[in-house]
Amino acid sequence: MVTINDVAAAAGVAPSTVSYVISGKRAISPKTRRLVEDTIRKLGYHPHAGARALASSKTNVLALVVPLRTDTNVAVVMEFVASAVTAARAYDHDLLLLTTDEGPAALRRVVSSAIADAVMVMDVEAADPRVPMLLTLDRPVVLIGVPDHPDGLSCVDLDFAAAGEASVAHLAGLGHRRIVLVGPGPEVYQRGTSYATRFIRGFTAEAERRDVQAATTAWPAAYQHGGGLDDLLARHPDVTGLVVHNEAALPGLLSDLRYRGVRVPEDISVVAVCPDSMAVHYPIPLTSIAIPAREVGTLAVETVMRQLAGHRTAETRLLAPKLAVRASTAPPAHR
């Protein structure tokens, strides 16, 4: 293994000089700098991460806790993770993967062992049991999602309440008076997953404000196609607008609509809550509120990096929803 001493010897300088060339923490003459840099390249030197962590108390590793249930929204999680890795690399950090299954103990372990410098937690629940313990960690923490009591932890997420409002506002603006929410499965609500309840809150509030009849339904994430739409129409025969906050059920629902000869948007308007990339790929491009997984991932990393840089005040950033009007919504037909 090539060590800093090897580099120093080969370059004819002190190890500390090599260290400073790398870190840039003190002025180095251009000549020495070039010499050292060349030697590093020539020898193929890579600083030993463990030694570095030991001496500097920094690992340059971020821990990311992801939900690996299959019921959850896989595509969004992946997109988030991808952007987080990329953003982390831009700050010269790596990502260590933990799962929600491992519970709070995993977080304590990773931080106490100095495996990671900071922690990002996805899939936060309203009364998340991890919050109290995260507070005791004394390390930067960023929650993706918003618990009822963040207690001074930083949070990043789409503003789902505003998204719920926006979906209703759009349909109401077009003249729809009876709309139904196709939400995630009951298990999501049972867990108290914060985004689902926040969305519903906004959805319902805006419906009241605008005096439109709004009902909510929960569809299993595994829903493919079959009786879902028939059930819904039986209960809400005069519905003209659907808000789908359940990307996994989207293909099945649209298949049901097509099969039943219900035209979109002529007979029923559909607003989807899903990544834009998903919305545009349907034969009828969907009017949608984007789930900005990419932005949230990047923002989470930036927030955590800011905290690592010493900025220790908690900040909650809720991204404003963006509703893109595409081909799946229109004014309701007169009947």
Added chain:
Amino acid sequence: MVTINDVAAAAGVAPSTVSYVISGKRAISPKTRRLVEDTIRKLGYHPHAGARALASSKTNVLALVVPLRTDTNVAVVMEFVASAVTAARAYDHDLLLLTTDEGPAALRRVVSSAIADAVMVMDVEAADPRVPMLLTLDRPVVLIGVPDHPDGLSCVDLDFAAAGEASVAHLAGLGHRRIVLVGPGPEVYQRGTSYATRFIRGFTAEAERRDVQAATTAWPAAYQHGGGLDDLLARHPDVTGLVVHNEAALPGLLSDLRYRGVRVPEDISVVAVCPDSMAVHYPIPLTSIAIPAREVGTLAVETVMRQLAGHRTAETRLLAPKLAVRASTAPPAHR
């Protein structure tokens, strides 16, 4: 921070004794062991990972390179990752996430810096440019997938060639004479992604052997529903069996079939290649060949752990495909 010296002092023993209690690498009297363990608990001691890595040249971290393109099969990747994390934790290891985007350099960096002890690489291509460099790493490596020239690297995967054969064999056995493969999009083949070509090879070979007419088509992963089936039927009007090796296109294809009034399996039989959990959730449970992401993830970790334990000979493990007969296949109707 609580160090091993703090524990030693509090317990009235030498630091080395504490170390040995933890590692179990030498005999300790029950009395001392209990004393030390209690002290560790009481003080909340966690060994410093960096210090450990420095002294022992082991990080207890596995690097996993995942493909984070969105065109690729998200659900399978997630399932694989989930099982890999779980398996790794069973061996007291953590998982560091790298992406294919970072290229071969990332692997060199992670290994040379002693951030990880070994590497697992997903989404291997036929002529994967990473293979030559992986060979120079001098660390355990496991490929998920099989390149044309593994050159002594361990590989783990589903036996896709056998899967291709099995799909044809099942349909041919039922009496089908004209079948079509709905494969992944052209970009997958262009990358030379090994599983896709291996599947086709088995598919075609078995078709020849059984003298059934077999055609192959490539559907975009983003396919939802629309003209896909019409195109296919126009080109292959007398097809009676479909093999779908493209889970993302599955909902769209089935929607097309339903919409066109093509009954499954009465008019057309469908064999899917996808995780079992996916196959069983359709209204017509699909006859399928399972993509054993879970098993592959676990096996990959076990293989890498075996190598870390000193077993340095490369082993290629191709899991035999399991075809589960469900409701989407039947003998072809006589026309």
Added chain:
DNA sequence: TTGAAAGCGATACCAC
């Protein structure tokens, strides 16, 4: 602008 050397917190060898 550079060098020397004291840690950082474990492991594992050498003694007893």
Added chain:
DNA sequence: GTGGTATCGCTTTCAA
């Protein structure tokens, strides 16, 4: 069965 201590590779303070 236990203790003492050199060592791992780097960062950073102190000196020059």
